[in-house]
Amino acid sequence: MKSTVFGKLPDGKDVRIFTLQNGDVTVKILNYGAVIQSMVAPDRQGNLADIILGYDSFTPYISNPTFMGAVAGRYANRIANGAFELDGKRYNLARNNGPNSLHGGINKPLHQAWWEPWTVDDHTLELTHKSKAMEDGFPGNVNFKITYSLSKQNELSIQYRAETDEPTVINLTNHSYFNLSGKNQLIYDHELMIDSQEILKLNEYQIPINYMPVTGTPYDFSEPKQVGQDIHAQHEQLKIGNGYDVNWVVNPEMKPKKHVASLSHPRTGRKLDVFTSEPGIQVYTANYLDHPGKGGQHYQKHFGICLETQHYPDSPNRPEFPSTVLRPGEVFQSETIFQCGVV
Template structure:
């Protein structure tokens, strides 16, 4: 299934995970290239190597994206137990999250969009409530891919949906994404412990190697980051629920620019630290450490256990709504960035 609009071409793999498999955009010379990670067929997503490493290429992750401490949370006086599929913690949906289930697809040709629907049963992966989720991908007249999320439930439940695409704006011409120039509209981040669970502290990025409030290449400080790379939730400046700038990424060789706008309060910047070269995708590309980056717009990790964080609890009668937009353009010249 593919959608095209202006200078973008989006491909989706059937209905599994409502997964983006390719996104073609032009470089500064007009040459089209795929800027996301994916496979040419469903078999790639079902291979032993892919399932073992679990990188979630292009998929919708849920019912709760990111981590929940010890795979447990308490809601309305009842404790719920989830899978601990990331060390001793829960991550990205558990054993069979939204990335591994079949979504129903509804093409919306008049809108140049496709709407996916998945109904998660009460008790699935340990969560309370029957959750009905909709994800709509739209290609706009402004060279954007817009992702709109909606969900309703019949019992109170945590919800935190996001898309887990990895980007390399060189379209595979650069061996790594470390030359990409990143700007994040975030003055603070959520401090985490050794297992990447938030402590509850929101700390200023100023003066640290994770400060991207001004443009800098990703490679400038990546080797100074604990854990061998970036895997941080940034607290976005601006109001939750209102569209705001989250990030800008510029790749100097191709001239491609990607802007990320979202209603979410946070974005997880991940520099592909755990990619180990065991997976080969479309075009024969081998996905090695730091070959691409993810910018997962989201609520904060472990929010069900963190009462001071923005709430992720969806109540009966409420509508979960979230929007993220990835806009593409090209730029001539060199980036003004810290090296």
């Protein structure tokens, strides 16, 4: 597997960029933030283009406030009021999203961590990281492993694994922004299908309050629909998120490799299918993007779409949701697959 130095951290550690190539797809991954820096895929004419937003140099990835291509954790998404109770003990977390904790906090989140790289073969990269107890308020020393593997069938598999020495909560996802056009433009003409009949309805702080059927709402993507068709509708949930930014219930039984979503771009023919063992998928339409990106471009609102497979937001405070608790002797395991194709 080819790798080169992409940058250097203030402590002198090298950050490398690893190239996975198989089938018709090439993926580049950093061992900082476990970032997917690029994914190059063909259109129906065989023309190649990068379908992931990001940066050409390392410096913007150091803080990476919009989580470009990165793993989000220890707990992806929001925890209400930056706190939860576990086994009768209250844990107070770093609050970085109004009153909430978002994507692991602000001091030692996984998207700002250096990961030890291990190349298994030309198509498989393992990244490991040890998160110390009470970083950003989370209990337990946790050993994380993320395995990226690219198949001849153009499938990028992301396998997550975690073990802890004391009870804690874990929720991991990848926060890549996709634009299948391969260009710096709005994603309104993308067609999205989500295999779901309900979302988690949010309060004003984007914390789930109950389940909401999608039928008859802008959130019904049970059949392919253009992302831009209803994104500006006068709907309470769209106003809260400034666009789409909710969790669809897609796999409550947590079946392995369940097909949960498809994204396609009719003009180029590029298609992305999403398979996962996770119960939910947070679809986020880049509602606050406004900064420079690759190739001297300037990314703007709705220039990308995130398909974040994960457990539900605020699960540590919601016993009725699938549990995110991990205890000593147990292993957290999850897999998500992004498969590139054409239509």
